[in-house]
Amino acid sequence: MKANIVEAIQDAMRVALARDKEVVVLGEDVGRNGGVFRATDGLQAEFGEDRVFDTPLAESSIVGVGVGLAAYGMHPICEIQFGGFLYITMNQIASQAARLRMRTGGQMRAGMVIRAPYGGNVRTPDLHSDSLEALLAHTPGVKVVMPSTPYNAKGLLLAAVDDPDPVVFLEPMRIYRGLRAEIPDGHYEVALGEARIAREGQDVTLVAYGAEVQTSLEAAEQLSAEGISCEVVDLQTVSPYDRETVLASVEKTGRAVVVHEAVRQAGMGAEIAAVIQEQAFYSLAAPVQRVTGWNTPFPFVQAEHLYVPGAAHIAQSVRRALQD
Amino acid sequence: MKANIVEAIQDAMRVALARDKEVVVLGEDVGRNGGVFRATDGLQAEFGEDRVFDTPLAESSIVGVGVGLAAYGMHPICEIQFGGFLYITMNQIASQAARLRMRTGGQMRAGMVIRAPYGGNVRTPDLHSDSLEALLAHTPGVKVVMPSTPYNAKGLLLAAVDDPDPVVFLEPMRIYRGLRAEIPDGHYEVALGEARIAREGQDVTLVAYGAEVQTSLEAAEQLSAEGISCEVVDLQTVSPYDRETVLASVEKTGRAVVVHEAVRQAGMGAEIAAVIQEQAFYSLAAPVQRVTGWNTPFPFVQAEHLYVPGAAHIAQSVRRALQD
């Protein structure tokens, strides 16, 4: 079937609900309304109110109830309406979901998926555009997955639902509908923890995830006209991420640029740069560059196009990496 | 006067309460009980229940009420009983305190201090030992200060109270009482945003903050017996931190080891390593090493002494940095 990312996600949930009766979908407006982005459209009608249901407007309990459901053996898919509201759920995610297994000596697990759209350049109100993956990447015990295409969106979500660990699944709002591609019908999985090479290249490695993979590919295309060959690594799983694929690429190219739209300081770009210089120091011909949001909160809409890395921002850093 | 860290903090609050009537102290058990670590001991008796008061057991509102107090022009010092509970307050800190100024175009500010003890090796229960500074360092708009001695504890806290921005002040529980030193009476400030050289050295730069500054000094002392000369940089303010002092030291020594007890992935060590390799790449003789907690949640007490970096962990990485 042909699908955009949000349709691929919807299809993944449909498949998951159909193949495993322990899967339930819960969140604000996920029922009758089908989610504010229509990600759960039609699911309640198809699977009933016991499988797909609205919760009260209370994010901490959306995750907390999910932990209880999971502890009892079900596999909830919780929707948080916008990624910025994950702040409210940090305690339930970090102190509870991520540690239930530890706390019970392995007897229980909080196998659950927490879905949320994230990211800017969509002209949304306050706190609707934040990218909070680094907070979660600093929270071992919870996996963080960020798809970039319809194919991996569906396959990663199905893998997340099958995973016994809690997974935060951050969906690139900006390209929810932009990309349309052929995806397999029915069940398939894209393994968690594995990066993919989204484009092969020789001169520099671009490491990205989520919507910025597409932006990086754009930049790579532009740069190829200048004779610069970029390899684009799509992490897919942001935590725990596939260090080996990143390192192998950098060992080949000798240069790296990490791209994300989250705040720069203590973001994933820092982590990846730190690991590259630690483990591929002698392969590096130039310092690892970071192309990221600024060290400011996500800005007012009038400035967001400057904050969220575009192809021009990325190309600038690639050229810089090549100058050194 | 002679004081340990917790007494220095108490003295700072006493001075702050005395010199500015807009300062109030609030939190769980801060009144009659004087705080579970006695940090507020005697303050309610001295300044009255209007200035120093207990709140209901509800951390989100401790910060949220603080935001309201600050918006109205007061300067609250909020206590969160243990650093791990900052998870509960992430939304009020990150989406509210850190952005009040932005959201009002500069008309209002959330000038407030949020104090919390942090850190391990104190045999505390679940979630009492976590170091969450990286989450806050990824949250521009809020400053993060972590003292390491009685002198800077008092001076930094007084500077934090005078600062118009919200400041999270994380206190090193492990050395609350261990270190005793002479501190000035009355009011003085240690400027926010400035690192200090805790020990001068030539061969390698150790970057640390909070309790790990003391551990780093211990390691430096041990290593000096082996003829290795370590410079120890104490960040004091973890966000926004003093990059210039860190870079100047690394440019001198050519090698760096960053130390913290928080989780490694996407921690401050990553940020500092990323900046060093970005901005001092050609001065670096070896990759920047990180000595940190593991990529696991803070462990059960039986393993915490292995998780929290000790002098031996640090010395190991220093030797490694020198081998390269």
Next chain:
Amino acid sequence: MPESFLRPPKAEFPLVRLVGEDGTRLGHSPTEPDAETQTQLFRWMVFGRVFDQRMISLQRQGRIGTIGTIRGQEASAAGLALAMRRTDWLVGSYRELLAYVAHGVAIENVLNLYRGGVPGPFPEGVGAMPVQIVIGTQLPHAAGAALAAKLRGSDDVVVGCCGDGATSEGDFHEGLNFAGAHKVPAVFFVQNNGWAISVPRGRQTASETIAEKAWGYGMPGVLVDGNDALAVYAVAKEAIDRARAGEGPALIEALTYRVGPHTTSDDPRRYRSDDEVAQHEKDDPIVRLRLLMEKEGAYEEGMQERFEEEARAAMSLAIERAEAVANVTPETIFDLTWAAPTPSVLRDRQRTLEDLKEIGEVGKE
């Protein structure tokens, strides 16, 4: 021993009304608006209707972002705002835009916000916190600001507003519980408009009314007809006066209905019937007040048209002014992040701006 130990809920909250749906006077109250205030109530409600239409059409034209609609809720907003003193603090959300403007916040301020820019400053002397987008989060702020007023010996009252859905959030609980425990001069005002986007009030909480949640915080509650501007004003006035007198907080549930979509991005037909909406549309709070005023001889010929005209003019002027400036640059964002930037911050700012300049994106919009 009783047959059962468990005491089922039985708090009864009658609906307070002063005016019936057909404009009939049902009662009087010492706190009801005087004649001049009644006219102002009508005027602001009319303004609200015009404001709503205008904002929706600005959104359709792409001149502002997604906007919540307020049609049907004008009496709640105006009744509340006019019961407040200018220095009292309004701490509300996107659904209280009419209350913000009626309380004294400039229309441009609101427009700037929805244009994705820096909201202008609140006029001198107008008590308010910024329009909150994160549901429920403002209620602890309201408790805190009220505590500050009390500690400073001011007699300002703080009004914390939210919707029915917001009552489910932890911060609703923590804000009200703090306010009760510290007996602060706050009034909590819930516009129960029947829906939280697509979730009906009945599925949000099992309590029969929202008003009765007050008791769990040791404060009085009241359920008022939110389409009856006189009743909303009277009830809000009583609660505010009481808080001002140091008698502590109260919770008001204003029962109203959101006639329009949740926001301009919402399609309410997905979750509710046209019939339900039509039913509620009949009870237009503006019509209700006008009918009363007509019956009581307080309505002057052409009043509504005059107020509409005035509202349109005010909106046009504000739009013109707001659109004359795109007020955000990257510098703004850096400068609003920190009140006291450190040297590292300033270097970081400079580098980022230089990078932006290099790729020629500064100023481009």
Next chain:
Amino acid sequence: MPESFLRPPKAEFPLVRLVGEDGTRLGHSPTEPDAETQTQLFRWMVFGRVFDQRMISLQRQGRIGTIGTIRGQEASAAGLALAMRRTDWLVGSYRELLAYVAHGVAIENVLNLYRGGVPGPFPEGVGAMPVQIVIGTQLPHAAGAALAAKLRGSDDVVVGCCGDGATSEGDFHEGLNFAGAHKVPAVFFVQNNGWAISVPRGRQTASETIAEKAWGYGMPGVLVDGNDALAVYAVAKEAIDRARAGEGPALIEALTYRVGPHTTSDDPRRYRSDDEVAQHEKDDPIVRLRLLMEKEGAYEEGMQERFEEEARAAMSLAIERAEAVANVTPETIFDLTWAAPTPSVLRDRQRTLEDLKEIGEVGKE
């Protein structure tokens, strides 16, 4: 019109009691414990007293970490636990250790936890979630587990426990509100022991009782004498049976008193008078039940001593077993972090372990 629109709180919750402080029978109930259960209640309460003393002395000897005390609260814990079925889920905190053990969790499990190690697994068939340390956080879990039981068609009931202080947390609100809105088979059991560390109940919330908070969630509430084991059992039984029958959740406030310090690190003299404590010490729930049993001929000579002996033996055995193993290694921590580690995780684990081995710290304690 009434003189005031505001309706002040007036929910009245009589204190449910079956036995007076002097052991006098005050009433009967169809849900009260039968003779055998009454003996078991007494036995577990005696166990609780021994457990408490033993844990405190282990802590003093440095053999376990900081521990909360339960003296004075034995009737609440035992009454609740015995009213539950083994497969019902207990979702509680550090103050419910006696309830956990009485419900079927092994003493070693609890000891391991306080020894800073991995708690052992819950025995097969015992419904429970781990002892929660983060106040209030377990209540949404209780709502979720109860929803799972309902969705799966099991007739298990989930009991979510917390203290009076915990009722202020946002998660208390969200957990109970969810449970009410989704009518799940959950019972919420609040041990109101008068204090949240140093904060008295009266400063925690302005509501007169905690029981009445139930109404805000559309569920019944009940206030029971938490030192009356028979009453606690009877009330809990009714609420649990009702939830099991599909009639939805309820909230129980058990009014008791923490006679000892909050934990072994606490010095209660800083915040409350010896007089207050002495007053409450007089109402010993173990004595109360024993007096009743003596009056009603249910007490057998030497029973208490026998139960004490048995409790001491059980504690000694458990301590011996627990202390035979220091069950945490760094490997444990890595292996418990992820159920499905990725290759990067495994490499990371290996490197960290090698680093530790190099400095010779593995296994050293």
